[in-house]
Amino acid sequence: MAKTLLDLVKECDSFPYFEDNAEYYLSHLKNYHAFKVNGCDAVLGYLPNTIVEKFHWIENDWQVDATSRTVTLMAAPGATPKARTEIMSRLLAEAVRRQTFEVLNGWRHEMYPIYGPGGEFLLEMERSASPLFGITTYGVHMTGYVEDEQGIKFWVARRSKTKQTFPNMLDNTAAGGMSTGEHPYACAIREAAEEASIPESVFAERAKSTGVVTYFYIRDARAGGETGLLQPEVEYIYDVQLDASHVIKPCDSEVEDFRLWTLDEVKESLKRGEWKPNCATVMIDFFIRHGILTAENEKDYMEIVARIHRRLPFPTATYN
Amino acid sequence: MAKTLLDLVKECDSFPYFEDNAEYYLSHLKNYHAFKVNGCDAVLGYLPNTIVEKFHWIENDWQVDATSRTVTLMAAPGATPKARTEIMSRLLAEAVRRQTFEVLNGWRHEMYPIYGPGGEFLLEMERSASPLFGITTYGVHMTGYVEDEQGIKFWVARRSKTKQTFPNMLDNTAAGGMSTGEHPYACAIREAAEEASIPESVFAERAKSTGVVTYFYIRDARAGGETGLLQPEVEYIYDVQLDASHVIKPCDSEVEDFRLWTLDEVKESLKRGEWKPNCATVMIDFFIRHGILTAENEKDYMEIVARIHRRLPFPTATYN
Structure with a gap:
């Protein structure tokens, strides 16, 4: 059965909310x-x-x-x-x-x-x-896209079949975790080069910081290893508008291939559950910011926006 | 003293959070x-x-x-x-x-x-x-802006001195509440025409739905009437990129004047607390989506993003 976008968000933001059921929440915390x-x-x-x-x-x-x-x-x-x-x-x-x-x-x-x-x-x-x-972890995700009269297309990565976590699933153009001492922009420019061969000069000119996606994930089997572990995450988001002539190529063994997908192809693959859950939320966030998803065409619009910007109950990083 | 952007967000999102202090939250609910x-x-x-x-x-x-x-x-x-x-x-x-x-x-x-x-x-x-x-209320806010080689400028409204609520404060280009039966886009196109004389054809071509800002406001004196009343709000957001030649003029008596403000002028007026609180959050949301505010230049970046997308503890509208 096709997944709704809210289904995808809930797979990623799976920790309960106090406001939904105080009793359940407090007993879950035990x-x-x-x-x-x-x-x-x-x-x-x-x-x-x-x-x-x-x-x-x-x-x-x-x-x-x-x-x-x-x-x-x-x-x-x-x-x-x-x-x-x-x-x-x-x-x-x-x-x-x-x-x-x-x-x-x-x-x-x-x-x-x-x-x-x-x-x-x-x-x-x-x-x-x-x-x-269950500590908060930090990363960057970027969406490379091309826009012309025919519409918008996205550079979508497919994860390697041998990757330990979420093998063979669809992924954003580039993404990565932030180690100690790294800052979001520096991490993003490094990952763009390492994972998607985007030269630093192109990233510096074309990438725009567009927000942060946060959610509170309870790990399922697809994440590998023990299930039920907690993973509150913060993903700094970048949009990278590329020239039609710019071809993205894999640079390391983590990505199986890159292909330019139409908007409809991305939407259909989301419904089929082919995306790594947090990468799905990054695409959904892009759709919202770019007017592709609206209050009029998505019944769960508000719930989606709130859940992918969850206020995490832990202290978080600052970078200045 | 200058206000931080988080100060402005907190003026608007002033209802406490369970996660910050469970005991205080539960006693506040009483x-x-x-x-x-x-x-x-x-x-x-x-x-x-x-x-x-x-x-x-x-x-x-x-x-x-x-x-x-x-x-x-x-x-x-x-x-x-x-x-x-x-x-x-x-x-x-x-x-x-x-x-x-x-x-x-x-x-x-x-x-x-x-x-x-x-x-x-x-x-x-x-x-x-x-x-x-204390019911959830719905509205639309739009930011009219002009962008060229010299940078970005914003069409800022000043509220009439005789307005009952937040007189003389700065406001977004157009905004308004949604009455029963109204949908966000229809409300936005109407308010753009009524408040900012933006023709429907210009709005239809230039406006982009870019998300929703939500917060849980405890009314202060500036809102008029009794203080301490609750106002959980949902504001559907539109960016309207206009030609430099397009001049915005007041159309009704609610707006004192419109002026094209530079980014620095907007930032300074925010710090001085001259903006109606929820309109300040709409500007802040624009700054985040457009890469003006980043994790590197705003220490409260994450807290701001989460609070202006608060998940309200009430059922909410759907429009499809």
């Missing part, structure tokens, strides 16, 4: 432990209770409180990010040694940042482990 | 009665308790439950919108006769719709009374 660092009040992420049970928590490094359902990283208050990161790394190294978690088989050797209130950098952790702690 | 209609489970709005006390509730028409803090319009389940509307109108007529509420001095003779789950039209009520019940 499935998780809050992740905190010593000396900072903010909740930085959520670990499923089943994950908390499996970790071998190192004494003095960690405090696990089953009553308040809290996991606290016990570096001294005011410790350096480096000191906190070492504690996290010790824990994860032990989990790798014991082969505790499937998601860690996809170790990326990439460090993701964790921010406290006011955007304070608290620590960093290995990317593949981030969903175990 | 200041209100939920508005419901008989036979429908959904909360349609919130009335401050002080307003509930002042109304002369007509027996059999209304059920006021102080324990569950609920005000229910008691038309039979499955009643027609007309039957429900008559009950509401009787109540409001009595309030006008008794001069109970200041906001009703601004009686507009315009009916605003109230929707239930799935966008079902339940009833309508006089526009000026809508904040007494």
Whole structure:
């Protein structure tokens, strides 16, 4: 059966809302432990209770409180990010040694940042482990498109069949996660070159920052590894209007092929559920900003707009 | 002191969030009665308790439950919108006769719709009374702009000094509320003509639907009448790129004057707090979509984007 656009958004923004059913929301929260660092009040992420049970928590490094359902990283208050990161790394190294978690088989050797209130950098952790702690992750997504009298066309990527996550699904023109220290624009210009062979000069001239898409994802089987892990995400969005003569080519093995799709082809492939869920939301956001989806032609218009700009219940990054 | 853009957004999106402080949010909710209609489970709005006390509730028409803090319009389940509307109108007529509420001095003779789950039209009520019940109201806002090698300029309206609400403040090029039966595009094309003398043919060619801005406003003194009333709002947004030769002129007495403002002039006037709050959020949304505000130059970027696309805790309209 064809999926509606709201179905696609819900696959991506799957964490419940307090306002929809307070009782259900509060009981759902009991499935998780809050992740905190010593000396900072903010909740930085959520670990499923089943994950908390499996970790071998190192004494003095960690405090696990089953009553308040809290996991606290016990570096001294005011410790350096480096000191906190070492504690996290010790824990994860032990989990790798014991082969505790499937998601860690996809170790990326990439460090993701964790921010406290006011955007304070608290620590960093290995990317593949981030969903175990349910921390907010940051990335960039860009849509390369061509527009002429015949209409609009989109450069759509198909993910490699051998990719660990969401193999063979459709993807935005380029996208990528932001490691510690990276800023959105710098990440975008790098990913455009690496994934879609878009020269820096072309990106600098043609790309426009057009907002941010946020959602709170509960990982399903397609994400690979354990299901039910949380992944609150922030995706900085760029539109890249290209000349008709500009041909996008894969640059690394992550993309199977690139093809210029018509608007109808994109719409149909969305309905068939062929897009990686968060890439579908990026296309939907493009459609809304460009007047392709309107209140008059999409019955779930408002719900879609609100859900792809979800206010995440965690401190988030600032870059200036 | 200069206001930040987030300050401006917070003036408009002033209702608290559960996630920021669950205890405060739940205790804040105790200041209100939920508005419901008989036979429908959904909360349609919130009335401050002080307003509930002042109304002369007509027996059999209304059920006021102080324990569950609920005000229910008691038309039979499955009643027609007309039957429900008559009950509401009787109540409001009595309030006008008794001069109970200041906001009703601004009686507009315009009916605003109230929707239930799935966008079902339940009833309508006089526009000026809508904040007494805290129902979601709908409108359109459009930004007329000119772009050339020298940059971007905006057609900014200054509200009439004698306007009841937000007199003398800066406003978008055109904007207006949507009465029962009106759809966003039809409302926008009408307001463009009425308020900014933009011919229908120019609007049809130049305007683009670019999204929706939503926020949950607690009315302050500048809105006129009682303060503390709730006003959850949905504003459908249009960008209208005009030729440099197109001059916008006021068409009715609501606008003092129109002038083409540079980007810097708009930014400075925002900081000085000269804009009607919700019109400020519409400009901010434009800045984000057009790459003027970015994650790199605005520290509150994410919080701003999420708050001006707030998911309202009420059923909302659909138009198809």
